[in-house]
Amino acid sequence: MTIYFDLADEKLFGNEAGEDEDQALLNEHFVDHDSFNHFFDPNKHLSVASARKGMGKSALISQLKYRLENEDAYGNPVVVKAKGNELLGLGDFTSKDQAYLENYWKRIICKKIIIEIGRTIGFAVSSDAISMVEIAELDGLKGKNLVGGLVSRIKAKIPFLDAEIKSSIPENYESLLASYQSGFSERTVWLLIDDIDAKFQNTIDYQARVGSFFSAIRGLAFEQNNLRIRATVRSDVWSCLRHLEDLDKLDQYLIEIFWKKKQMQDILVKKIISYVNRKDPNSIESRYSPSRDYNKILDLIFTSPIVWGHDSDAKLFEAISAFSNRRPRWMVQLCRMAAAKAHESRKRKINLDHINYVLVDFGKKRRDDLIKEHKHQFCDLEILIDAFRATEKEFRYSDIHSVLEEKFIRGRPTSEIPLVDGSKYVNPEDLGHFVHKLGLISRLHTDGKTFTHFSDDPDLYRSAENRKDNIVWSIHPSYRTFLNIR
Numbered sequence: 248m249t250i251y252f253d254l255a256d257e258k259l260f261g262n263e264a265g266e267d268e269d270q271a272l273l274n275e276h277f278v279d280h281d282s283f284n285h286f287f288d289p290n291k292h293l294s295v296a297s298a299r300k301g302m303g304k305s306a307l308i309s310q311l312k313y314r315l316e317n318e319d320a321y322g323n324p325v326v327v328k329a330k331g332n333e334l335l336g337l338g339d340f341t342s343k344d345q346a347y348l349e350n351y352w353k354r355i356i357c358k359k360i361i362i363e364i365g366r367t368i369g370f371a372v373s374s375d376a377i378s379m380v381e382i383a384e385l386d387g388l389k390g391k392n393l394v395g396g397l398v399s400r401i402k403a404k405i406p407f408l409d410a411e412i413k414s415s416i417p418e419n420y421e422s423l424l425a426s427y428q429s430g431f432s433e434r435t436v437w438l439l440i441d442d443i444d445a446k447f448q449n450t451i452d453y454q455a456r457v458g459s460f461f462s463a464i465r466g467l468a469f470e471q472n473n474l475r476i477r478a479t480v481r482s483d484v485w486s487c488l489r490h491l492e493d494l495d496k497l498d499q500y501l502i503e504i505f506w507k508k509k510q511m512q513d514i515l516v517k518k519i520i521s522y523v524n525r526k527d528p529n530s531i532e533s534r535y536s537p538s539r540d541y542n543k544i545l546d547l548i549f550t551s552p553i554v555w556g557h558d559s560d561a562k563l564f565e566a567i568s569a570f571s572n573r574r575p576r577w578m579v580q581l582c583r584m585a586a587a588k589a590h591e592s593r594k595r596k597i598n599l600d601h602i603n604y605v606l607v608d609f610g611k612k613r614r615d616d617l618i619k620e621h622k623h624q625f626c627d628l629e630i631l632i633d634a635f636r637a638t639e640k641e642f643r644y645s646d647i648h649s650v651l652e653e654k655f656i657r658g659r660p661t662s663e664i665p666l667v668d669g670s671k672y673v674n675p676e677d678l679g680h681f682v683h684k685l686g687l688i689s690r691l692h693t694d695g696k697t698f699t700h701f702s703d704d705p706d707l708y709r710s711a712e713n714r715k716d717n718i719v720w721s722i723h724p725s726y727r728t729f730l731n732i733r
Contacts, residue, residue: 250523250530252548254590254597258525259548260582261518266305266441270313275524276517277310278510282502286477287311289321289435293468295461295497296479298504299686300620301576304479307504308441311477315437324435324475325394327363331443331460334359343455345462345492352463360436361397393471394434398424435473440464444484449623449669457484458491465497483621487669506573512564514575515582516541519548548586550598556696566602569696570609570725572686577725581609603728610729617685624668625681631655632687635722637731641691643716648675680708683720691721698723 252259261276262268286294286307298304312328315321338355342348402424405416443460447453461478468476482503488494506514516537523532523544535544545551545564555561555569571578582597584605589597614632622628634654642650652675656664664672667681682688683701690699690707698721699707712718722732 250527250532250547252522252526252595254548254586254594256522257583259519259522259586260515260579261521263576263579263583264305266309268306268309270309272521273306273309274313275521276514277306278513278517280504280506280510282504283307285502287314289475291500292474293465293476293500295477295501296504297482297485297501298479299482299574300616301574302504302506303575304481304504305441308439308477308479311437312439321437322435324437325360325363325367326437326439327360328439328441329359330441331445334440334443335456340456343452345455345459348455348459349462349466352460353467356438356463356467357397360393360438361400364394364397393436393474435475438464438474438476440476440478443478444480447481447484447487447623449487453623454488454491458488458494461488461497462491462493465493465500481620483624487624490669506575508568508573511568511571511573511575511578512541512545513537515564515567515578516544518579519544523547548597550596553599556694558696563597563599563602565696566599569698570602570606572613572723572725573700577613580612581605584609606725606728610726613725614729617687621685626665627655631678631682632726632730635682635687635726635730635732638722640722640727640732642688642720644679644713644718644720645716647679647688647720651675651678676709683708686723687726688720689723691719 261272285291286296288294296304296307308328312326315324315326334352334355337358338351340348340351342351402421444457447457457480461480464476464478468474485501520533520535520537523530523535527533532544532547537544542562545562549563549567551562551564552560553563553566555565558565567578567581570581581602585597585601588601588604589595592601594601614629617632618628625631634650638650638654639646655678656675661672661674666672667677668684670677672678679688684705686700689701690704692698701707707713707718710718722730727733
């Protein structure tokens, strides 16, 4: 029996946000990446995943948490997962002094671990009731077991809490803590911090606050025994922080997440076969293997072949891949939007017309994403993007600068052009390099469908070859329809 797909079912392609996905489903369609090895390695004290929005940083944190709690290789760790805003809510970060903030972050992190230990043991003490670990106490814990030291601190502080707070703590708290300390004193603490850079703006205050966090976790990870720290940061935010003192020492612990087209295909194929197995586990299609039958799996949902570039026998995934710009979240959004249109048209499969139909709305989402993600790097970003409206889809270096001169700069003196990614504007090349970094333009190869993205070659726009007009640039397909570029 052939399975029937309800294209209106939002579960077909899973949740757009990996961290909001049901963990069992995330496990089914999670695709390992070579760069993740360092992140998952229990012997590595520190690892920070860097990527743009929609690339899977939060899903990576969720997957690591699952493995820590379910795989024997990690032992029986204490797992502390927190969002950046949650940590910020535990203290007052109004200071701008980098050294002070670094020490303050260490104390906040220890406070969060203490709260988690209390929750694990079976009693909860509000964050307001827990005074922070003093710097002298942290110094005394250097080279020692972190869990044992923090449990000792909890035992010492509880007698001095207010009676109302103490009433919520079991009377046998001393034996509970002693049992925990003796039975689990060698447990490793895994600290998983996501979105520390949420709502980041490229100001001195934000740079100090977020930059000091990374200095703090590097210090803690190597000062305390049995502590492993994993964090995420947007690549655009990291580029704004790298000039800060000490952060160059963190580069060796940074992993960059980039997805190849085959890996993007693997993600989509696994999502579809996961849906098949839930919908009808006894169907013929449920026996398909993602690694062997990926074309058959794609053909369950998408109509192929299509004409794509110079290829008249291409799979519809080629178009999906191009419009998704190597971001899994964009791919899921596009598929869901196209599926809704196919359902509305009473079609059983998604075809290229359905994708083309939704490209205006999809492009608007992408433009809005760019503005939300990068406006802190260039305050006139919306106007800069709009400068490319109704232009050509392909340019040379000199063409791009002509567009920028005519539609954005318009004779304004350089002093009136905003800072570009934290640097003073000098000439149109600064803006061309920036829109390449954003992914608004990419190098187009002679086959008409292959692109070189900024992540593939960050220095390409400023290269001698480009300055000689030897490179063809193209507005990325995900933006063209919205920008009225044909």
